[in-house]
Amino acid sequence: MLDSIRDSGVFSKAIASLTIAFLLLPLMVVIPISFGTSSLMTFPPHEYSLRWYRELVDDSRWLSAALTSLQLGITVAFASTVLATMTAIGLFRYRGPGKAALQALVLSPLVVPVIVIGVALFYLFSLLGMTGSMNALVCAHTLLTFPYGVVVINAALERFDTRLEQAAMSLGANPFGTLWRVTLPIIRPSIVVAAVFAFLISFDEVVMALLLSGPTTLTIPKQMWDGIRFDLTPVIAAVSTVLLVFSSALVAFAEALRRRTQGNTR
Amino acid sequence: MEAAISARGTVPRRSRGGSLWLLLPAFVLLAGAFIGPIAILLSRSVLDPNLTLQHYVEIFSTPAYVRVVWNSIEIALVSTTICLAAGYPTAYVLSRQRGTARAALLGMVLLPFWTNILVRVYAWIVVLQSHGAINLFLMDTLGIIDHPLKLVFNYTGAIIGMVHYLMPPTVLILDSTMRSVDQRLVLAAQSLGATPRRAFFRIFVPLTLPGIRAAAVLIFIMGLGFFVTPALLGGRQQLTMSMLVNQDFTEIMDWSFGSALAVVLLALTMVGLYAYYRLQRKAGSRAKGGLHA
Numbered sequence: 001m002l003d004s005i006r007d008s009g010v011f012s013k014a015i016a017s018l019t020i021a022f023l024l025l026p027l028m029v030v031i032p033i034s035f036g037t038s039s040l041m042t043f044p045p046h047e048y049s050l051r052w053y054r055e056l057v058d059d060s061r062w063l064s065a066a067l068t069s070l071q072l073g074i075t076v077a078f079a080s081t082v083l084a085t086m087t088a089i090g091l092f093r094y095r096g097p098g099k100a101a102l103q104a105l106v107l108s109p110l111v112v113p114v115i116v117i118g119v120a121l122f123y124l125f126s127l128l129g130m131t132g133s134m135n136a137l138v139c140a141h142t143l144l145t146f147p148y149g150v151v152v153i154n155a156a157l158e159r160f161d162t163r164l165e166q167a168a169m170s171l172g173a174n175p176f177g178t179l180w181r182v183t184l185p186i187i188r189p190s191i192v193v194a195a196v197f198a199f200l201i202s203f204d205e206v207v208m209a210l211l212l213s214g215p216t217t218l219t220i221p222k223q224m225w226d227g228i229r230f231d232l233t234p235v236i237a238a239v240s241t242v243l244l245v246f247s248s249a250l251v252a253f254a255e256a257l258r259r260r261t262q263g264n265t266r
Numbered sequence: 267m268e269a270a271i272s273a274r275g276t277v278p279r280r281s282r283g284g285s286l287w288l289l290l291p292a293f294v295l296l297a298g299a300f301i302g303p304i305a306i307l308l309s310r311s312v313l314d315p316n317l318t319l320q321h322y323v324e325i326f327s328t329p330a331y332v333r334v335v336w337n338s339i340e341i342a343l344v345s346t347t348i349c350l351a352a353g354y355p356t357a358y359v360l361s362r363q364r365g366t367a368r369a370a371l372l373g374m375v376l377l378p379f380w381t382n383i384l385v386r387v388y389a390w391i392v393v394l395q396s397h398g399a400i401n402l403f404l405m406d407t408l409g410i411i412d413h414p415l416k417l418v419f420n421y422t423g424a425i426i427g428m429v430h431y432l433m434p435p436t437v438l439i440l441d442s443t444m445r446s447v448d449q450r451l452v453l454a455a456q457s458l459g460a461t462p463r464r465a466f467f468r469i470f471v472p473l474t475l476p477g478i479r480a481a482a483v484l485i486f487i488m489g490l491g492f493f494v495t496p497a498l499l500g501g502r503q504q505l506t507m508s509m510l511v512n513q514d515f516t517e518i519m520d521w522s523f524g525s526a527l528a529v530v531l532l533a534l535t536m537v538g539l540y541a542y543y544r545l546q547r548k549a550g551s552r553a554k555g556g557l558h559a
Contacts, residue, residue: 008355008362009466015355020371022352023378023433026389029399033392041392043399083291090288106292109300111539113491115508116528119515120303123310123525143299146292204382206494211516224384228498232391240385251380 027244034237041234052238062239065223069203072134072219076141077199083142084149084194089183091150092157107147114144114207122211132214140212141202148201149194152258156190189257196254200247304532311525321526331510335530338506341421341496342489345428349436349485350478352429357440379434387498390427394418424500431495432485439484443477444470480545487538491531507531 008016029043034052036045056062087106094102109117118140125136164186168178184191209222220239227236311321325331360371378386393399396414404411417423447470455465493508500506507527514524 008359009462012355012358015352016359016371019352019356019433019437020374023430024374026386026393026430027378027381029393030385030389040397041395042397042402043392083295086288087292090285090292093285094289096286102289105296109296111487111535112300112304113493113508113531113535115491115493115511116304116307116532116535117300119511119524119528120307121299122515123306123521124299124303127306139295139299143295146295200380206384211512221382221384224382224388225498228384228388228391236388237392240382240388243382243385247380247382248377251376 030237030240033234034241039234052234055235056238065218065220068217069220072137073199073203075138076145076202077195079142080145080149080198081191081195084146084153085191088150088153088157106150109143110147118207118211131212132217134217136212137217140208141205145198145201148197152194153187153190156187160186193254193258196250200250307525307528310522311529314522321523325527325530334505334507334510338490341424341428342486344425345432345489346482346486348429349432350482353433353436353440357437357444361441361444375434375437383494386430387427391418394423418499419501421504424496424504427495427499428489432489436481436485439481443474447473480542483538483542487535491535
């Protein structure tokens with residue numbers, strides 16, 4: 001009986017294998033190409049070298065884009081996580097009317113097409129004379145990332161035993177002390193996960209970067225966009241490979257942390 | 267999303283609005299960088315400089331623009347269908363696995379999910395271009411075609427890229443639906459004499475139907491407003507609403523028309539979301555009232 005539950009049939013398995021192959025194919029091609037020598041990006045490459053990585057390192061534009069993206073990502077991770085933590089705790093504690101509407105409002109930036117928010121902010125920041133500024137990008141990315149943080153932190157609060165807060169209060173802690181010494185330490189792992197996700201999303205974000213970045217705030221995605229649009233060089237493959245390794249490591253870190261917290265707070 | 271943030275609603279602990287100040291910064295951001303700017307778009311789309319609906323009339327009476335709206339819907343519809351057709355068996359296999367096998371399979375779905383969209387788009391260009399991996403394989407290795415197929419910067423490229431973008435979320439949503447199905451019902455059907463195949467189609471598939479409907483709507487919405495893939499893999503002949511909105515604001519500088527088009531895209535998304543919530547609620551009440559009662 002158990003076998004018939006586990007077994008998912010030849011047909012399903014065949015489709016699943018094809019789907020997985022389809023999902024992984026482009027990534028499996030781009031990595032070898034980044035180590036090739038030909039600018040035609042033939043696959044598989046006839047010879048291997050570090051030529052494109054050398055060009056990448058020698059090009060100061062990529063370095064400055066990397067610095068911009070890092071600075072932006074870290075700022076956004078910080079702003080977005082503070083905001084998400086406050087919002088998640090505020091929503092969790094709120095018991096009044098319209099709670100569902102408040103939650104829907106907080107999550108709504110996730111469902112509106114990014115291009116619509118993008119042009120709306122492009123319009124706003126043009127009126128304010130702020131397009132191309134770092135502040136505009138931070139603002140846009142914080143808006144896009146903090147709802148994810150609210151979801152992640154809220155999940156931790158749902159598992160959190162609120163009697164611990166009541167115990168702290170009954171032992172004489174004031175609300176702020178309870179929040180700072182009891183609630184926040186317990187949900188800290190989820191706050192770190194929210195920060196990592198916010199960083200990753202900001203670091204990878206394309207549409208806002210296209211619309212809002214200026215000459216001094218070119219991010220890696222904006223630089224890649226121009227590269228793909230205008231000269232399709234294998235340097236992009238090298239950048240892609242670096243990004244692939246970088247994001248995989250961060251996601252693995254966040255995922256491990258998330259698992260550990262789920263084990264701990266139970 | 268709704269489920270993830272549902273109220274605990276058990277212990278009434280504090281005064282009702284005691285922690286509302288915590289929400290203040292979020293609402294300042296939402297008002298200033300989300301609702302406010304969208305309200306500006308909306309007003310720009312109907313004031314030029316007097317109240318007018320001419321931009322909306324233009325969108326729906328000019329064949330070229332109707333074509334763009336339809337193109338966006340068609341690309342989203344076709345990609346959603348392919349994602350569901352291939353994603354359902356994939357999610358089924360995934361939901362059946364346990365332990366390491368499941369973790370490995372899940373990893374293979376999550377890797378593209380977390381890969382920068384531009385990395386994926388670039389990789390597809392490399393694979394699909396006229397001297398790319400697929401064309402070389404078909405021409406040199408198999409020898410079944412003489413001239414390279416045109417696979418990218420056209421409709422085909424847009425669909426391939428879009429399916430690649432939408433497939434991981436499809437599989438993840440369907441997987442969670444399938445895992446919530448009570449396996450004992452399938453076992454019961456089999457113990458009553460149904461073949462595994464019959465139990466699958468008569469019991470399992472109908473139980474996942476509400477989840478499929480909700481996933482379909484959500485994936486369709488995601489595809490409808492997506493900008494990056496159609497813009498880079500579809501080429502100029504396959505204009506979508508998101509591409510035209512971007513063009514109106516950054517190249518043509520027709521902000522009034524662009525605003526109207528953005529509002530149309532937003533409205534279509536809202537209609538889809540409304541359908542999604544209706545389906546979710548129906549699925550929820552059915553699960554409660556029907557099988558688990």
